[in-house]
Amino acid sequence: MIIEALGRWAGGTGRTPRRMVWLLAVAYGLTIANLYYCQPLLPQMADSYASSSLVGYLTTAGQLGYALALPLVVPLGDIVRRRPLVCVLLLVDAAALVATATAPTAGALLAAGAVIGLASASVVNILVPYAATTAADHERGRVVATMLSGGLVGILLSRTVAGLTAELFGWRVLYLASAAVTLLLAAALARAMAPSAAEVPIGYAAQLRATVRLAASEPVLRRRSLIGAGVFGSFGVFWTTVAFMLAEPPYRYGEAEIGLFTLVGAAGALAAKVAGRVADRGRQRPWTGALLLLGVASFGAVALGGRSLPWLIAGLLAMDVAVHATHLLNMSVVYGLVDGARSRIASVYMTFYTLGGVAGTAAGAAAYRFGGWTAVSATGAAFMAAALAAWAREGRGGPTEG
DSSP states (O other), X not given: OHHHHHHHHHTOSSXXXXXXXXXXXXXXXXXXXXXXXXXXXXXXHHTTOSSHHHHTTHHHHHHHHHHHHHHHTTTHHHHSOHHHHHXXXXXXXXXXHXXXXXXXXXXXXXXXXXXXXXXXXXXXXXXXXXXXXXSOGGGHHHXXXXXXXXXXXXXXXXXXXXXXXXXXXXXXXXXXXXXXXXXXXXXXXXXXXXXXXXXXXXXHHHHHHHHHHHHHHOHHHHHHHHHHHHHHHHHHHHHHHHHHHHHSTTTOOOHHHHHHHGGGGGHHHHHHHHHXXXXXXXXXXXXXXXXXXXXXXXXXXXXXXXXXXXXXXXXXXXXXXXXXXXXXXXXXXXXXXXXXXXXXXXXXXXXXXXXXXXXXXXXXXXXXXXXXXXXXXXXXXXXXXXXXXXXXXXXXXXXXXX
């Protein structure tokens, strides 16, 4: 009954009404949350295993699965029917969540975590091109913005939901509940998504070659991918280190206070919605430059935030707006480069984006270790400046953007 109601409400008619976009955004948020539930639960999960030190690598296992999905699984979105592909991946995700909840050893837990990362990353990065493909040109920016906002809300709330559920019922119950929700999503999307043939009738190897050719032949895609890598790198620099800084003088925050601080990141969801309207007006290029300048400046406030909470919050708000709004504008540009085969674009852009985040995470940790919060702020600003340099490289005679 619930599944049939969701399908009728979303309108599985081949069009993408607003209700369908919201269903896709909810699916995005709930699926991406599966990757983040473990972060506040690692100490409790470690207590369940003899090899407790291995549990600390669960986040890394999920990131590894995510990274593998982008070049190897996401391109399937163009060459097979998307509705069954998404549903199969959600079933795999649900099975991996059950395997996590019942894992007898830490090694089995890590293996299940990698599968969650692969399946969840595949689903969300196939749903966004699907939404972009079915949206009209004049509303594509707002549709993608709604999708990204759903993802941001899912990430933000995942830590809170995980902490509360695990405290009341234990971490294994959380993962079993998440598996049940994922199964419901698979059933709802099976009913709501319009049946359609594969966009491109070619084989898997040919699709991978076409994805590489697309990256080589589209300078706008390469430039926007580098911009995305830079802004997500700065994001990684900040969030990898801020908890350590807040736990030390002058703040001395506990886990609960640090967790509440992360909710300031909700500004990113609002920024994405506003950027979606900008994208639909075709002003992506000047707004991207302005946002990147804001991002560079934000780390000046972040540096002052080492001693002042108002400055830290101001810097975080400015950085979050710059990162998430730029990401949305990037996607609105690259998804407009071709009329079809957008899973290739998602594969290229999100691979660069994710690698930028990995580089930022590593650079942030090293900066904090050797130079403290001042070095972290300078490193974050450097990643933003690199993105700004990539934006400025557009030649006068080369391809232009909106």
